[in-house]
Amino acid sequence: MDYLIILIKIVVVMGIQLLSCAILVYFERRIAGFIQNRLGPNRVGPQGILQPFADVLKLVLKEDITPTAANRTVHDLAPIISLAVAFSAYAVIPFGNTINLFGREIPLVIADINVGILYILALSSIGVYGITLSGWSSNNKYSLLGGMRSSAQMISYELPMGVSLLGVLLIAGTLRLGGIVAAQSGWHWNVFLQPLGFITFLVASFAETNRLPFDLPEAEPELVGGYHTEYSGLKFGAFFLAEYANMITAAGIITTFYLGGWQFPYLETFGLPAFWVSIIQVLSFVVKVVALLFFFIWVRWTIPRFRYDQLMNLGWKVMLPLALLNLLGTALWITLF
């Protein structure tokens, strides 16, 4: 029975994630249009909401080309790694407290493992392999440059990311994501307790998801398409999907670590029935994630790309000291009070 519940949760979460990727692509294009005083796609279905499905259909029907000089096995493997990592990182993120359905207390997380933070950091490191391998196996100089940039960028930004997470760890005292959310009850959200850590983590997760101010691995104007130059059809679609799945996961992670996860301040004082409390908590998680996703898109269409040396400067000379400062401040606060 427990396995069945877990299976149902996996299916539901995966389904919602796939669907929200599609909707996210639509919103990305629509918001981009609005910011540039255009309308964006509005023809397929009401207000163009079916546009991503038309795009998927197009990708499925396209020819899947592998360059003759490419390393075929690795070329096929790379998008699978990217996609698998992007989806599996979501497994540990709690999207609600517990819900009482048919007389059972069901925790609203797929796997509440006790090393949640390590799991997420490990997976985001594996994610680099997908991009680097795709760049290397394409046997194309632009792809290779994209892959190399990606690995250098990830290494530089994983450090400030990890260090700013240490601040959260110090406050919560646990690596379990459920525990971290529980420690942020009321208004004790980490974003208010350590805004510096929040900013460094936010910027680092932009870099980790290859979103625009840091999308050097793709960098259309200089690298053609970066690591996915030589990909077409469904394999390109896999990279595309992985990028948006990564965005959703990153938004979920930021919500969990800094915006109180599913916490809705002082919800218990309203005296609602337990079922509705669970629903409101899930909704509060969803609203926070959607707001962050909008922020991701908004930033993409505002800030131009960094030059490579600027990226490295920012990562090592600004982000890392700031993250360390945040860690030091948090540690001092905890020892003194």
Add this chain to the structure above:
Amino acid sequence: MRERTTELKNGRTLPIRRKDLSVWQKAYIPEIVKGLTLTLRQMFRPKFTREYPEERWEPTGAFRGRPVLVSESGTERCVACGLCARVCPALAIFVQAEETSREKERRPKVFEIDMLRCIFCGFCEEVCPEEAIVMSKDFEVVFADRRKSIFEREKLLMPMEELMDRLDFLHRCR
């Protein structure tokens, strides 16, 4: 603005003009917030998009659309002199003349424009001594078959009333 210099390999020094940023600007985040508010404001501005099939655009007389034969009270003005066919850089026009009992004794028996070849340059209109072939406002030239790309006489004729904007423009500006 503070003057800095750089030394080139041949020993010359060149000034570098670089703007000195204030501390506020160097902090970068306030500037990002400024940029973000700008883009957010743009989101609510009116859009420039014209939703084409529903919202149509009416060209002015200066627009060079599909070349047509002017039809004045039911008959064409064309006297089949063949100048348009001669001047056409894309060799899109084919004319074959015929005799009539009308005041102008010649008329085109065959007049064909291959719309796959036409480049809308308007030379035919410019060279025409009778003002018989002019560029219309029609920019929606659609066919689903190569054989249908050749527009013959009946299809090219357009009543003069519909071409007044273009004719006025030609009288004014030529």
